[in-house]
Amino acid sequence: MNRKLRFGMIGGGRGAFIGAVHRIAAIMDGKAELVAGAFSADAERSRASGADLFLDPARVYGSYAEMARAEAKRPAADRLDFVVIVTPNHEHFPPAKLFLEAGFNVVLDKPATFDLAQAKRLRAIVRKSGKVLVLTHNYTGNVMVKQARELVRNGTVGDIRKVVVEYPQGWLSSFLESTGQKQADWRTDPKRSGAAGCMGDIGTHAENLARYITGLHIDSLCADLTTFVKGRKLDDDGNVLVRYRGGAKGVLHSSQISIGDENMLNIRVYGTKAGLEWRQEFPNELVVKFADQPRQIWRRGNGYICDQGKKFTRIPFGHPEGYLEAFANLYLEAFRAIAAEVDGRPQPADLDFPTIDDGVEGMAFIETVVKSSKLGAKWLKFPKA
DSSP states (O other): OOSOEEEEEEEOOTTOSHHHHHHHHHHTTSSEEEEEEEOOSSHHHHHHHHHHTTOOGGGBOSSHHHHHHHHHTSOTTTOOSEEEEESOGGGTHHHHHHHHHTTOEEEEESSOSSSHHHHHHHHHHHHHHTOOEEEEOGGGGOHHHHHHHHHHHTTSSOSEEEEEEEEEOOTTSSOGGGGTOHHHHHHTOHHHHOSOSHIIIIIHHHHHHHHHHHOOOEEEEEEEEEOOSTTOSSOSEEEEEEEETTSOEEEEEEESOOTTOSSOOEEEEEESSEEEEEETTSTTEEEEEETTSOOEEEETTSTTSOHHHHHTOOSOTTSOOOHHHHHHHHHHHHHHHHHHHHHTOOOOTTOOSOOHHHHHHHHHHHHHHHHHHHTTSOOEEOOOO
């Protein structure tokens, strides 16, 4: 393909956080351009958001349904190659279904859908359509996360015995949703967020990160969810014990009432030969620990980094890369898949991004965690995806 990919956005208008992140990440490497959007369920807000982005007013729509109809009629020379969906969770499945069935590729913010049933339905639609769906679990785009996965795959860590992963934040320590703050408002609303609050919002990131690095899948779990803030309708803290297939054990903690913590996602993996530790707030470093050696700090950009890590390194060592670059790395992989689909070529065999299968597993995690907690922290078998 000798042109930029064209994309439209659903959601992500004025007052949104994640829409701007997606727009920055998608254009970071100069391979795509935003040309259309339905940025809000409010038609006036959508048009104002399109004007903020200097888009052609004719391609700024009052609803995603209007956008799908109009964009499907456009000639191939300026038709959208994919859409990015950055709405609250309850508005993931309907536009994803509509655009896939209309012949568009989709980049979808996590978690995949409102509930597990929708996720399974969406997987069937993706498979039938033959289109690309990318799920943006963006932390897997970090170079040193890929390096950690390589050390697991090449045997450096040995057989994994234990995984400890946590994601504490403190921003919902008070009843913030009562002030009308947009991000707090929808994330704590079961009608828009789904069955889980904190565990669905960031606990799914922790679960996905552990699975990506280790390759382990959950066999069973025991969860204890709590709503600490009076008046809140969904959990704001959770602790999960995990038994992985093959015998490894895990601990997963997710919290949004951990006062003083910002975005302290971190993971520790312990094997029979070595241990690994990665922290999202220090993304350029990976701690590698052996029983008979001083602990080592591996840093992004150096020659000893694995080939997959080098592939996603933009600048020399010492110049930090972080959240936005990791997001952009997912888009780079998405672009390879989408360009192949648009050109009618076979998909590359080495694609590295979360798919709808990861989305189904993530929704199964949410459903099982909520059910376990409601049953008094009962051990439950993890459902087959």
